[in-house]
Amino acid sequence: MQIQNNISLKPYNTFGIDVLAKYFVSVSNIKELKDTLSTKDYPNKLILGGGSNMLLTKNQDKLVIHVNLKGIEIISEDEDFVFVKANAGENWHQFVLWCMNKDFGGIENLSLIPGNVGTAPIQNIGAYGVELKDSFVSCEALSIETLETHTFLKSDCNFGYRDSIFKQQEKGKYIITSVTFKFTKNNHKLNVNYGTITSELESMGITNPTIQDISKAVISIRESKLPNPKEIGNSGSFFKNPVVSKNEFETILQNFPDAPSYSVSENEVKIPAGWLIEKTGFKGKRFGDYGVHKNQALVLVNYGNAKGSDILNLSKLIQKTVLRLFNVSIEAEVNIL
Ligand code: EPU
16 A cells, blocks of 8 residues: 555546645555555545546545455356446446446446446436446445445435435445446346437337347447547536426426426426526537537536636536526536535
């Protein structure tokens, strides 16, 4: 375990923001992680996974711990199902591809989501009609305070839309070290109802899709709409889609009869924040090295050397404008640090 000084975090966050970590350590096994956590010299710590859901707005004085635990293991299996444990530092998309290769079904719709396995449960990653919670069995997490390992079952995690116990009561208290999933080995449950998947499969000429076809369709949709963080820095959706009451939505419809929505309960609907932002005129706008992506207004981008604080200010301006135009608050999905 070697603590380094003044390390640029640019390669460690998908927004590509260049700030310094005063102290930085990358840990590749549990012992190193425990040793790092038990050092009394650095009382404040920042845990870094894939760096795909954060906006760094300043140099970090805390000890930044890069969780680099690797390994994927089949725990048990029968004719129909397989239980797979993946360590936190595995890249999420590489893990999806590993499953596709083995014909394990469950997370094909979650192809190409940036980030690591260990951070996926924190915000219950989701896309194209599927969420992580649908295949999640449990995760192991190390208590930052006691260094004890705790197993969280699915029922413990309070998964919701981009939400879990790790963003609420247990925020900042644990480091997820591995996640166990249950996948199908045959009779895969295909989720093709999300509109764009159906049309993508059609354009691929596929009528009886396999999970691998779905993965390819999702990759193709994401590549066409979402910027690749390796080319243009970004953190996926910057905002969550807001949930409003049906009454509030009726008011919006009076002025914007084409407003899209998805029903979430008897009295509530979710409005795509991308649509709200597009209506404000921010979509595709570029201000120097930062701006709003041209194909998906939910995504804020860094074209090169943007400062985190510039992107934060832009996000606040967008929030204010959406509030003024629609009387709807949109909340950031990424962590501002
Ligand atoms: N829309 C616009 N303009 C835009 C973007 C979207 O009008 O610039 C409207 C369109 O009506 C479109 C609808 O929004 O039909 C939905 O768009 P999309 O299918 O792209 O989904 P989204 O609601 O904008 C969510 C997730 C994405 C996820 C997709 C697909 C959130 C905050 N975002 O976006 O997740 O990939 O659905 O399931 O829930 C992420 O979290 O980083 C992420 C990319």
